[in-house]
Amino acid sequence: MKFRNIIWWVLALGVGYIVYFSVSTKKRMETVGIIIHPSGQSFAGSARCATCHADIYKSHLATAHFRTSAIADRATIKGSFNPDSNAFVFNTHDRMVMEARDSGLFQVGYTDQRLRGAQSFDIVIGSGTKGQTYLHWFDNNLVQLPISYYTPNDSWSSSPGYPTDRFVINRPVPAPCLNCHSTYFKTTYKMNALPEFDRSQVIYGIDCERCHGPGMQHVLNQEKGTARKDIKDIINASQLSRRQQLDACAQCHSGINTSLKPPFTFFPGDSLAMDVASFQRYDTTATAEVHGNQYGMLAASQCFIKSEMTCSTCHNPHEKERGNIASFSARCMNCHQQGHEKVCALSGKPGQAVNGQCPDCHMPVRPSRKIAFKVANGEQKAELARTHFISIYPEQSRKIVASIKQLATH
Ligand code: HEC
Ligand code: HEC
Ligand code: HEC
Ligand code: HEC
Ligand code: HEC
Ligand code: HEC
Ligand code: HEC
Known part of the structure; x- marks a missing residue:
C-alpha cells in the first residue's frame, strides 16, 4: 500500500471516528436527557407541548403550580440578599446571613463574628404566593434549610418546624414533600436510610405531564402525523369520571390523609380509593384546619353533596386566577340563580356588590393551626387559607356587609 493511501485510510478512519464519536455522544446525551416514569412511559417536557398548545403553555407559566419548585437562583428566590435585609x-x-457569593447563594451561620458553616440554596419550594422554603443537596439526599421566606412581610423567617432561637439543620426532605410540589423526582428507597433522589431525573414545577401523564408518545404521534382518533395517547381529565377527576387533584389537595401509593406513581385516572366513610372523618366545622385540604372541606359542603361539581367547576387549572373574586362569583351564579339552585337571601340587599363577592362570605379566609412562620421579631404568623x-x-x-355599606357611603 502506498504511503498516500495509508494517509487516506488514517484520515478516513479519523473522520469516521469523529463522526461516530459525536453521534454516540449526542445519543448518550439524549438518553440522559429523557426522563422515564416508573410506568415505563417517557416525559417529553412541557417545552415540547408549547409548539402545538401555545396558549395553554403560556398562561400555565404564570400559575402557582408551575412555579411551585425550581432550581434556586436570584430570579426564583424571593427573599433579599441586600446587606440591610x-x-x-x-x-x-x-x-x-443570606449571602450571594461568586460560587452561589448561601445561608451562612455566624456566632458573633465566627463563621459556623454555609449551605447553598439549591432548590426553591413554593411559588411565593404565601411563602417559600429552600432545600440543599447532601449527596443524593435533600435537607430543608433553616431559613424560609414569608411573603406577607416580605422577610426571611424561620422554616416551619425549626427552632427559632438557635442553629439547627436536621430536617431531611421526605419524598411526599416533592411529590406534592413537583412533577417528578426519580426516587430510590433503601432500608433504614433516607430516600435518594437522582438530580438528573427531575422535572420541577407541577407541569402539563403531572396532570396529563407522560406525553412523549402523544408528541411523537402528533409530530409524525400518525395519531389515531381511536387510540388515546394522552389523558384528558375532562373525559374521566367525576371520582377520577377529583382524585387527580386530591392526590395533593387532601392534606396528609391521602394516597397509599408510593410518591410519583399516581396517574391521573387512578383512584385514591377514599370512600364516603373517610370523607366523614374530615373536620368540617368552621374552626377546622384549612391548610392543604380543599378536597375534604369541599366534599362536606352542600354544594358538592347535592351536585356533580368537581374542582374544575370553579378552577381553570391552566390559568392564574387568584384574586379574581368576581369571576369565581360568576361560577357560583352558574348554579345559584332563579330557576336553578337556591338564591342568596342577601343578594341585592346591601347592593349589587354582593353578587361579585360570594366567596368572601361563604368561603372565608381562615388561619391555619398547622403552618406558621416565625418572623424576625419573634412574632408567629399563621398561614391564611381559604x-x-x-x-x-x-x-x-x-x-x-359593613364594609360594603361603608364603601357605598364614601
Ligand atoms: C405536534 C403537535 C402537538 C404536540 C407537540 C402536543 N400536542 Fe397535544 N394535541 C395535539 C392535537 C392536534 C390534539 C387534538 C387531538 C384530537 O383531538 O384527537 C391534541 C390534544 C391534546 C389533549 C386532549 C386529548 C383528548 O383526548 O382530548 C391533551 C390533554 C394534550 N394534547 C396535551 C398535550 C401535552 C401535555 C403535550 C406535551 C407533553 C402535548 N399535548 C403536545 C397536538 C400536539
Ligand atoms: C402534584 C400535586 C398537585 C396536583 C396534582 C394538583 N395540585 Fe393544585 N397545588 C399544589 C401545590 C403544591 C400548590 C401550591 C403551589 C404554590 O403556591 O407553591 C397548589 C395550588 C393550587 C391552587 C392555588 C393557585 C394560586 O394561584 O395560588 C389551586 C386553585 C389549585 N392548586 C387547584 C388544583 C386543581 C383544580 C387540581 C386538579 C386539576 C390540582 N390543583 C392538582 C399541588 C397540586
Ligand atoms: C393541575 C393540573 C393540570 C396541569 C398542570 C395542566 N393541565 Fe391541561 N387540563 C387539566 C384538566 C383538569 C383539564 C380538563 C379541564 C376541563 O374539565 O375542562 C385539562 C385539559 C387540557 C386540554 C384539553 C382541553 C382544552 O382546554 O383544550 C389540553 C389540550 C391541555 N389540558 C393541555 C395542557 C398543557 C399543554 C399543559 C401544560 C402547559 C397543561 N394542560 C397543564 C389539568 C391540567
Ligand atoms: C399532600 C401534599 C403536600 C405535601 C406532602 C406538602 N405540601 Fe406544601 N403545599 C401543598 C399545597 C396544596 C399547598 C398550597 C395550598 C394551601 O395552602 O392549602 C402547599 C403550600 C406550601 C408552601 C407555600 C407556597 C406558597 O407560596 O403559597 C410551601 C412553602 C410548602 N407548601 C412547602 C412544603 C414543604 C417544604 C413540604 C415537605 C416538607 C410540603 N410543603 C409538603 C401540598 C403539600
Ligand atoms: C354545580 C352547582 C353549584 C355551584 C357551582 C355552587 N353551588 Fe352552592 N349549592 C349547590 C347546591 C345543589 C346546593 C344545595 C341546595 C339545596 O340544599 O337545595 C348548594 C348550597 C349552597 C349554600 C347553602 C349551604 C348550606 O349549608 O345550607 C351556599 C351558602 C352556597 N351553596 C354557596 C355557594 C357559593 C358561594 C358558590 C361559589 C363559590 C357556590 N355555592 C357554587 C350547587 C352549587
Ligand atoms: C355579605 C355576605 C354575603 C355575600 C356577599 C353573599 N352571601 Fe349568600 N348568604 C349570606 C347569608 C348571611 C346567608 C343566610 C341568610 C339567611 O338565612 O337569612 C346567605 C345565604 C345563601 C344561600 C342559602 C339560601 C337558602 O335559601 O338557604 C345561598 C345558596 C347563597 N347565600 C349563595 C350566595 C351566592 C351565590 C352569592 C354570590 C352571588 C352570595 N351568596 C353572596 C351572606 C352572603
Ligand atoms: C365552588 C367553587 C370552588 C370549587 C368547586 C373549588 N374551589 Fe378552590 N377556590 C375557590 C375560591 C373562590 C378560591 C379563592 C380564590 C382567591 O382567593 O382568589 C379558591 C382557592 C383555592 C386554593 C387556594 C387556597 C388558599 O388558601 O389560598 C386552592 C389550593 C384550591 N382552591 C383548590 C381547590 C381544589 C383542589 C378543589 C377541588 C377539590 C377546589 N379548589 C374546588 C372556589 C372553589
Missing part, C-alpha cells in the same frame, strides 16, 4: 437573628450571638367548606358564616357576613 439579609439576616435572620436567632439570639444576641447567633444569626443566619376554607372550601362552603357554608353560611354569619359573623363574617356581618363584617362584609
